[in-house]
Amino acid sequence: MNLPLVSCIMPTANREKFMPFAINYFMSQNYRNKELVIVDDGKESVAHLIPEHPSIRYFYTDPIGTIGLKRNYACEKARGEIIIHLDDDDWYAQDWITQQVNYLLKSGADMCGIQHIHYYSIILGKLYTVIRQYEGGGNPMDWVAGGTLAYWKSFWEKHPFKDLQQGEDDDFIQKSGGKLLIHDYRDGFVALLHPHNTVVRSFENPKHKALKS
Secondary structure (H helix, E strand, C coil), X not given: CCCCCEEEEEEECCCCCCHHHHHHHHHCCCCCCEEEEEEECCCCCCHHHCCCCCCEEEEECCCCCCHHHHHHHHHHHCCXXXXXXXXXXXXXXXXXXXXXXXHHHHHCCCEEECCCEEEEECCCCEXXXXXXXXXXXXXXXXXXXXXXXXXXXXXXXXXXXXXXXXXXXXXXXXXXXXXXXXXXXXHHEEEEECCCCCCCCCCCCCCEEEEEC
């Protein structure tokens, strides 16, 4: 079976300390037909940290703007049929791409990801497992963590990301009208909490429940 080419997109800026780990998570993936598209508009290039490898493509640019615009830029450069978000500051299991591709292929969905997230706080040295709750009538089918999004490039071409610094992934999911598959491979992903996150998570938020610390 010829598996589709997967493009992992990684918008980044001023994350030199994280980059070696992020590249290692990609290179360790057991899915072979893949590429990594890194879009960097930080103050200084991190090209010296990028290994010369045919599956890694690095683009250092003038400031592009919001995360939404940077994701669009990366998607335009992507050669794959499937696009998977591989954020520069999160951890991904070695079979993460394989699992994401399988979920998309078997479900017929336009996009997929996970809702219930492991978070690791660098400052506190603690792991939290957070369950998203919907008290008050929220729709349980309209959200997955942006760092876990996977979708068909053909779907993105019809529904590019909005020019948003935060919430571009939520907008993409909720307003595109596509079929979203929420799967349960939560052990394949850990979001890292650090002082420079683009989105701040509070475990005091009543919409979330911390199960483990």
